[in-house]
Each structure stands twice: as structure tokens, then as C-alpha cells.
Amino acid sequence: GAVVSQHPSWVICKSGTSVKIECRSLDFQATTMFWYRQFPKQSLMLMATSNEGSKATYEQGVEKDKFLINHASLTLSTLTVTSAHPEDSSFYICSAVRDRGPRGNQPQHFGDGTRLSIL
Amino acid sequence: QKEVEQNSGPLSVPEGAIASLNCTYSDRVSQSFFWYRQYSGKSPELIMSIYSNGDKEDGRFTAQLNKASQYVSLLIRDSQPSDSATYLCAVSRLGAQKLVFGQGTRLTINP
Numbered sequence: 001g002a003v004v005s006q007h008p009s010w011v012i013c014k015s016g017t018s019v020k021i022e023c024r025s026l027d028f029q030a031t032t033m034f035w036y037r038q039f040p041k042q043s044l045m046l047m048a049t050s051n052e053g054s055k056a057t058y059e060q061g062v063e064k065d066k067f068l069i070n071h072a073s074l075t076l077s078t079l080t081v082t083s084a085h086p087e088d089s090s091f092y093i094c095s096a097v098r099d100r101g102p103r104g105n106q107p108q109h110f111g112d113g114t115r116l117s118i119l
Numbered sequence: 120q121k122e123v124e125q126n127s128g129p130l131s132v133p134e135g136a137i138a139s140l141n142c143t144y145s146d147r148v149s150q151s152f153f154w155y156r157q158y159s160g161k162s163p164e165l166i167m168s169i170y171s172n173g174d175k176e177d178g179r180f181t182a183q184l185n186k187a188s189q190y191v192s193l194l195i196r197d198s199q200p201s202d203s204a205t206y207l208c209a210v211s212r213l214g215a216q217k218l219v220f221g222q223g224t225r226l227t228i229n230p
Contacts (some may be wrong), residue, residue: 006162043222044163058204093162097216105151105170105211105229108218113162 003027004096006111007096013084014119020080021114023094030096034108038091042109050077084118091115122146123210125221134230138195142208145189151215152184152191157205157223166206167193198228219225 003026011019023033033050048069049057056069060089068080081088092115095108123144132138147211151170154161167182169175169191175182181194191210195202208221 032208034217043187044220046217049217092162105216107153107164107165107168107215108216110155110162 002096002107002109003112004094004109004111006114008114009112010115010117011119012049012119015085016083017118018080018082019084019116020078020095021078021092023079023096023111025075025096025098028096028098030077031074031099032097033071033077034095034097035069035077035079036093036095038093038113044093044099047079052077081099081116084116086118089116089118121221122219123208123221125206125208125224127222128225129227130224132198133230134198134200134228138198138202138226138228140193140194140195140206140208140224140226141190142210143190144187144208144210144219146210146219147189148212149186149189149210151211152182152209153209153218154180154191154193154211155207155209157207158204159204163207165191181191195226198226199226200230202226203228 005024007022033054035047036044047062050071052071058064071077093113094111098106154166157163169182169184179196183192205223207223208220
């Protein structure tokens with residue numbers, strides 16, 4: 001199967017702390033990964049597209065200096081929330097895509113998510 | 120008009136019946152279509168993918184795609200209480216791995 005591991009599952013920390021979240025594709029290589037944020041009772045909001053070996057592409061309204069993305073290998077992308085504040089509290093979810101197959105676009109496979117609470 | 124539209128529900132279906140979830144999309148160059156299930160507090164889980172017009176069956180799930188009418192649907196046969204979740208429709212263009220999600224339909228299966 002296509003397994004994506006996300007760590008940590010829960011983070012509770014003080015305002016001003018920087019938090020790093022890891023996303024790993026365990027049994028496939030992923031040139032592209034995505035980072036989403038989800039607030040209660042809302043749908044997924046795409047934050048950025050993470051590309052191995054190049055800069056991430058951020059969605060409109062997402063601060064790239066606040067949400068640092070690094071995709072240094074074909075199996076690992078990290079999201080760092082810098083100087084986190086209570087309004088950054090949310091459910092952060094990553095996804096990974098296997099390289100394009102014969103049918104065209106491959107589905108995104110999601111990690112289990114990270115629940116971030118900033119006090 | 121939203122790019123991908125779903126009825127937000129809630130949709131209530133008695134146990135054992137067929138649950139029918141619908142999704143329409145606006146971009147005619149959409150190529151790949153996916154259904155994800157999301158339990159409360161959890162991340163989305165892939166249920167079905169469909170790329171060609173017609174039906175695709177996998178166990179109790181059937182995805183239906185009609186590109187001319189720009190809709191995709193998911194049927195769940197013999198609905199179980201464990202099927203109660205939010206179902207997300209997602210669409211992507213050919214060559215673009217970015218997904219556009221609908222707002223999700225909340226499904227409740229009543230025992």
C-alpha cells in the first residue's frame with residue numbers, strides 16, 4: 001500500500017515556540033508532497049506544495065516565512081511553524097503522491113495529521 | 120460557483136440501504152477524480168479513484184463518472200454504521216497533482 005507517516009501526532013506548546021512536523025512516505029518515493037490545514041468543521045485548506053529539491057509553492061495568503069517547508073529527499077518533507085501563536089492552532093495534514101503512473105494522476109495519500117495547540 | 124460542489128448534508132441513511140453521494144465540478148479539463156472518507160478528528164482516507172466515464176466498483180463502493188455532465192458520484196451499498204463519516208470529493212487536472220476538494224458531505228448511517 002501507500003503509507004504516509006506524519007510525526008508528531010500532537011503538539012502542545014507555548015506561544016512563540018517553533019514547531020517542526022515531519023511527513024514521510026514509507027513505501028514509495030514522493031517527488032511532491034502537500035501540506036494542508038483544517039479547522040473544526042471545515043474542509044481541507046491547501047497551504048503549500050512541497051517539491052523535492054526545490055522551493056515550495058505557497059497558496060495565496062499563506063506566509064512562507066512563517067510556514068517553512070523543506071523537502072530534502074524523495075521520502076521526507078518537513079513543515080516548521082515559526083514563532084507559533086494561538087491562532088496557528090489547527091490540524092495540520094500532509095499528503096504524498098507517488099510519481100505519475102500509466103493512468104495519469106496518482107491519488108494523494110494522507111498522513112494521520114498533527115494536532116497543534118498553542119497556549 | 121465553486122470548482123467542486125457537494126451537498127454538505129447531513130445525509131441520513133438507514134443501515135443496510137444504499138447511500139448516494141454526489142459531486143459536480145466546473146473545470147472541463149479535470150482528468151482524475153477521487154473520493155476520500157474522513158472520520159471526525161482523523162485525516163482523509165482514499166476510498167476510490169476513477170479516471171474514465173462509467174462505473175467502477177470496489178466491494179460495497181461504486182464510483183460513477185460522467186464527464187459530459189461534469190459529475191461524479193459514490194454509491195455505498197449495504198450501508199453500515201461504520202460508514203458514518205464525511206466524504207470528500209476531489210478533482211485534479213491532467214498533469215497537475217494538486218487536488219481541488221469539495222466541502223464534503225456528512226453521512227450518518229442509522230442503525
